[in-house]
Amino acid sequence: MIKTLYFRVVLTYLVAVIIGLVSTFYIALSLIETIGDQYANRLQRNLMKDGISIQKLYRANGIDHAEIALEEEKLKKKYEVRVYDSTGKLKTEVGNPPADLYIISDEVVRSVLDGGTYRGMEVAPTELVVGLPHEESGEKYALFIQISEGTVVYYSLLMLFIALIFNLLVGCFIIFIGARYLVKPLRGMKAAAERMAKGEFDIELKWEKRKDELGQLAKSFNYMASEMKQLETMRQNFVSNVSHEIQSPLTSISGFSKALQRDDLTDDERKLYLTIIQNESERLSRLSDNLLKLASLDSQRHPFEPSLYDLDEQIRKAVLSSEPLWSAKSLEWRLDLPKTKIKADEDQLNQVWINLIGNSIKFTPEGGIIHIRIVQHMDLIEVFVADNGIGIPLEDQRKVFERFYKSDQSHNKNQPGSGLGLAIVKKIVTRHRGTVTLNHNPGGGTIVTVMLPHRI
Template sequence: MKKGLSRKDTILRGFVLFIVIFAIIIGCGALAGLFARIILFTTGHAPAEESIYGQGLTWLILIALLLLARYYLKYGNIAKYIDSFNAVIHVLERIAKGDYKARLKEPFNEHKSFDELVKSVNNMAADLEQMENMRQEFISNVSHEIQSPLASIRGFAQVLQSNDLLSIAERKLYLSIIESESARLSKLSDSLLQLAVLESESMNLQQRPYRLDKQIRDLILACEPQWRGKKVDVEAFLDEVTCMLDEDRMSQVWINLIHNSIKFTPKGGRIRVELHQHGKTIEVHVSDTGIGISEEDQKRIFERFHKADKSRDRSNQGSGLGLSIAKKIVDLHGGGVRVRSTPGAGTTFTVTLPN
């Protein structure tokens, strides 16, 4: 057994070598018969199978081809190619078992076909590793978001059960916190369900014509208690636009963007909502004079559970799913969402949609 090779490797290598030799013999036999026929035909002799001369010529050609094949097997470094395939198979086995860090070294072989194969395997492993990391991060984030309100609910419930000396005001406060945290859990569950539905292939948009400017204006008015409570000025410059979109889904987009602007705009700030149509493209801009978003956070702002302002997680009780849902809805409509922001100088979200 060759040093460094396991029994499995030796058996695999021997099997591949047997297949190669068998294929060479069959191929050489077919070529020998073909060459013999061509020679006999050009010289006016009978076909190879009908004359001793023809059969002898076929065997001579076969022997010559086999000798050439033997020379190639000995000096053509075919074992290197077999080892190359063996290495590829090993990496694929590791990937199949969940080891997505497995890679093949590049350059792998002097032949371009092998290099292309190696790049494909490595790219596949890298994609799978990225998906696995995203899955692990998603599970971690979900667990964190669920554990926080559950811990609050459990803690305050235990206090209510074990302490009979609490005042009525304290009991009401603790019960209101339990109710608030329960609502937070319910909202998180709804958001996760929405993402699952939006990302499923069976998702169908209910597109119909409606007035987009009227929808946005109504939603701004519906949020009036929030922006008036913070003494935030809201300006709306809305062109009259009739669109062909899923009205219910798009309302989630506008509510999310407006709520975010209100949430991160300090008292006395300003929010500006614009709607314009340029040819067959609709543009909606939601701008604010809020705290802004760092350049690094702008790159990840649409990722699930990403929160740009981590210091406000508890006070705002956001799950980090709203912008992910909004972007997914816009993507399903064939549009796009982009963000432009300067820390301390406000943020502008721009939604583009086909019409």
């Protein structure tokens, strides 16, 4: 679970919160202590200064009327004032006392009654108190002044604000580090995508070893770059092969057309040149037709109309349609075609059998044998097309279904063909959710195996 990106994001935020709270608790304590001491000293100075002012107000107005004077001077809300008589008992209490009221001992009261002053603080500046002597009508009194509830709230809010600011800074720092860890691979992928958009496909991201979604994304990105690089290579080879296949017949047509302009040609030579031009023109026409067919199949716009029909009859008709070719070479046919129903695109599969039969005829020597048989399984149909021709080398058997690929052993200059026939076969069979393979025939030659589902 920890390997997922979602969990890591959640964990980053949780760690940020926990570390922020813990560090705030410890570090903010030291800050609060430092700031608290400074604040306490300032409060103490202000308290002593205002305490003297309050003492003067009591002297000027008397204990019974001092509260009005304190309110007029706006000191009543800031401080809580307690007055003790000469016996040490509380006489009056004026102001807004804080929740944590400072407890004054009898010894402290007695020392102030004797004319001394007192400055005290229990735990925090909120419990800061000043004691001052006061005399009225020959009686001695002790004035104790403590900061009010409003000042306590202000101090508490100040400390809370400092803690929250520090917590925010620590949390932001941790989230920044975590976000950088998460965003860095995305920035790398963005840069790699921009390079790919410019045609650079030799790219490999280094984050594919990560175990989270970013690692999977990097792995998929590297695979995509590899596939696009291979596709670009195939595209370049395709353009090169098409140019070569077109250039060869065009050169022949151009050359023999110029030769026909000579006046010293015999009738036989003229007929020969015209025949060559016609053959090369037909070759160009077949090439164009195959290219258009492949382009249509690639675009998925090629009509696909499956229907139920007899596969065995279709193969027999394909063999009969090629009779002029195999009769000229005196080839022997062995057909093992039991009654077989299949639901598929009849026109497209007919192209498959014509291409495979044409290849077998083309590369089987005179007097050779071509064997076609159908084997039915529960869900699949296997069609075997075997010949005892010259065969195809093992290293070429997987490549023969690539476009324009020609085996040096099986394809020579005397054999017509563009290298697109088997590519069309593979495309059609794949579209029918089937497979096609080519293997060596133990008796010599090759065996092409086409596997198709009974129904599409």
